[in-house]
Each structure stands twice: as structure tokens, then as C-alpha cells.
Amino acid sequence: MTTLCKYCPLNRKDSFQKLSKEAIDYMQKFKVGELAVDPGTPILMQGSNAPQLFTALSGMGIRERHLATGEKQVINFVFPGDFIGLQAGLLGEMGHSVEARTQMRLCVFNRSEFYTFFKNHPERAFDLTWLAAMEEHFLGETLATIGQRSALQAIAWAMVKIFQRGSALGMVHNNTMELPYTQRDVADALGLSLVHTNKTLGKLKDRQLASWSDRSLQINDLQALADVAVTELRPARKRPFI
Amino acid sequence: MTTLCKYCPLNRKDSFQKLSKEAIDYMQKFKVGELAVDPGTPILMQGSNAPQLFTALSGMGIRERHLATGEKQVINFVFPGDFIGLQAGLLGEMGHSVEARTQMRLCVFNRSEFYTFFKNHPERAFDLTWLAAMEEHFLGETLATIGQRSALQAIAWAMVKIFQRGSALGMVHNNTMELPYTQRDVADALGLSLVHTNKTLGKLKDRQLASWSDRSLQINDLQALADVAVTELRPARKRPFI
């Protein structure tokens, strides 16, 4: 049972830019279906030339890049509203894989209509490029984290980012949000070993900055955590979605 | 004295997708001037909301992100054909600074006409998004490098990437290309200390894999270097430019 775009769950959240009625009508034509996946399911594979692109409607996942050595680098975490498959759509090949970490519902688009999309709806193309620019911005910040921050700073930074993102999406209640990731995911995202990540998380808990256990992250003083991370807390902006 | 777009130096290089005559005519209207800068000149500042966007016509530079701690992370290296200011154009704020490392000539566009650009020329908007996707792809690879590769692998990887990029642009002669960067730049790009970078570069030279001195990089066996870096050598694709 496919949700009509006019009832799109994303368009109801106020962390997203509202779509106009016309835009919704158009997206309805562009949308070819809906995909529901279980935790652990691969959605797009690195190197693949996928015929389908997605927008996450609900649930969480990860983007990860596999190396020849068998290790992997987590590029970032996927939240509702994220567009999945930009690289496949434009370059014809994904630079990373995407995998579900919770149950997810995805809105499915056809890659073949991608160019038409650009041609007929420049404001939507603009939105897509906006998302790409935002991603570039974020990856630059991540690069600075892995390259320059200590393990403690890096993990604090990651927790701040995740918490803020979750907060904007209404996933935070009582200073607490669900985190479906494993410590290995976080370790791979920050270029740290699993053991050291575990010990560093322990340190954050000892200092009462961030407490993460049982898939649940609690942060009482976000500013204090941001201070440890040497980051500025900035209000989230409304994002477009595709 | 401003070059006419029909004589654009980028359009003559065959590593770029040729622009149609109509596209050139349009770009001519979009182009508002040309900027020549000396080495060391800041082109765009992190956090700024620049009114102008650029395409590098010649010369090289770096993108760098400054941290509150005074350290910096080099995001990547700027080559001819690179678009500069995507984030300013779309997000209204740069996530990093851009600085010249050689003399550079830049093609200047007005940010205010950016949206018009999208609206009237979807194929050019498509190209811009293509570049953004390519950047995202590259940053993902860089993330994997900093996060997962050893210092030796990382530096080998960086040399391979730079050499390939230079090669595509016709900057390589006799297995040698000019490198206007400092070891500090490379260290900051890979999250390594200057001293360790220096010693590791020495190791690559000892092993006759890559020899960089006097601003000049020589690589005789690129495949061998790529093997050390644990990367695949892939043929460069034709890129669009703006």
C-alpha cells in the first residue's frame, strides 16, 4: 500500500520545507513505488549502477564505503528525508553502499526519468543540488573531525550531530533518542578502533556528557558536549526533500 | 582583458565535455568578469556569503576548513575546471575557505543570477549537480583514506590522485608534474603531522615510488604506487565544467 505524496510523512514535519501543491502532484508522477526493508538490508551497493533512487521516508541506515583490505568506512548516517542514490543518478555509479539499520520505508524513483526531472522542474532540481551542497558541507566537517579531532572530541562531535539531527526530526523525547547503530558503526565512521571507541564512550558517560546504552542515547547538556567536541551548536535549517 | 567564453581555455582541453555553441553563448552572459590572483590570496572565506562564484580557469589552490582550535583541515586541492562556491551559491555560506597556491585565473559569476541559471538552462544545472555528486564521491573516498589507511598508504593515495588529475589536464610531462603545495598542505589534507608526512614522503622516495622535491612530483610507476595505496587506477572520465 503506497502512500500518496499528498500524505507524504516528510511534508508534515516542520524541519522540512513544505512542498507546494503542484510540486506534490509532480512528485506523485515521478514516484514509482515504495520499498520497505528490514534492518541489515542493503539498499544500494557500492559500484552499482542502480536503476532506482530513493528518499528515506522513515527509519535509519548508514552509508559505507568498502575498501579492498576488507575494512569499511562509514560515510554518514541516513535519516528520514535523506535522498539516496545521487551518485548513481548522475555518475552512473555509487561510491558507497547504503544499508538499513532499522526497518525503513523508502520512496522509490526511476533513474531514467531523472533528467526529465531536471528539465521540467528546475525548482526541484535546485532542491536536489541544495541537498548535494549540504552533503558536501557535512563531509567537509567530517573530514576535519577525523583528521584533526582526538577520539574524545570526535565521538562527542558525532553524538552532537546525531542528536541534533534526531532532534530536528522529532525523535528526541526527555533528552533521549533511539540509536539503532552499533559501536562498530560509530568506530568505522570515525576511523577509530572498536575497543577505543568503547572506552571513549565510557569516558563520556563517566563525565555525564552522553550516555548511550540499550540503543538509546541520552544527552542532558548538549552545550557541554559540544564544548568537549569543540563545535558550535547551530540551529538546524529547514531542508528540502525530494 | 577578459577572455571570451568561445575562447575558454577549458573548452579546448579534451578532459572536459565540450560545451555546445549555445551553451557558450549563454555562459558568456552569465560570466561577469575574470579574476587573477597571486599565490596565497584567499578567494572565498569559510562562513562567508559570497556574492560571487568562480570556475578556475588556470592555476591551483586548496580548499581548507579552519577549526576553533587553530588547526586546519585541507578538504581537497583545486585544479583548473573546478567550480568554486557551490555552498555559497546554494546554502548562502561556505563551509570552507579557498586559497590560491599558484597564480590563478578565475571566471567570475554572479550569485544573484544563480537561480535563473537553473531555471533557464537545465542541462547546465544538471552539469553543476554532476560536479557536486563527483565531489561527494571524492570526499567519501578521502574519508576512507583518512579513516582507514596508514600514513604510507594515505600519502601514496594522495599522490596518485593528484598525479592522475594533473595527467588528465595535460600537466604531466616526462612522468613529472609541478606541485605548488607544501608538505604542510599535504599533512593537513591527510590529518597527519608535518614531521611524519615528511618522513613518509622520504620512504616513498627511497622505494622509488614517488619523488617530490623542488615543487616537482615525479612518478615513474603509477601502478606500483597505486598498489601501495591499495587503490584501483581508473581512467578519468570527462567532466563538465561551468
Added chain:
DNA sequence: CGCTGCATTGATGAGTGTCAAAATTGGTGG
């Protein structure tokens, strides 16, 4: 109730960072 995946803890050492100083290079002015 024995798997299997994940979290946790302790011990040890390698890979890098940091500190300090010398060598080299390039530019500038006398």
C-alpha cells in the same frame, strides 16, 4: 540451552604526534 553478535575490560606495543634544532631554499635589500 548452546549459538552468535555485541559490549566490556585489561595488557601490550606500534604508529604517529610532539619537541627541538639544523639544513636548505628563496626572496630582499644593501
Added chain:
DNA sequence: CCACCAATTTTGACACTCATCAATGCAGCG
């Protein structure tokens, strides 16, 4: 043409963060 200065490269010694190895505990699950 030389003297001087700043920036960069190079080297050596030492410290420390973080990776690796190895076990144990714990929970979910067929």
C-alpha cells in the same frame, strides 16, 4: 654579489594516543 630573514624541509629523540590481541560477560534467538 653577498648578507640576512622567513619559510620550508629534514633529522633525531622521546612521549603518548590509539590499535591490537585476548578474554569475559551478556542478551537475543532458534
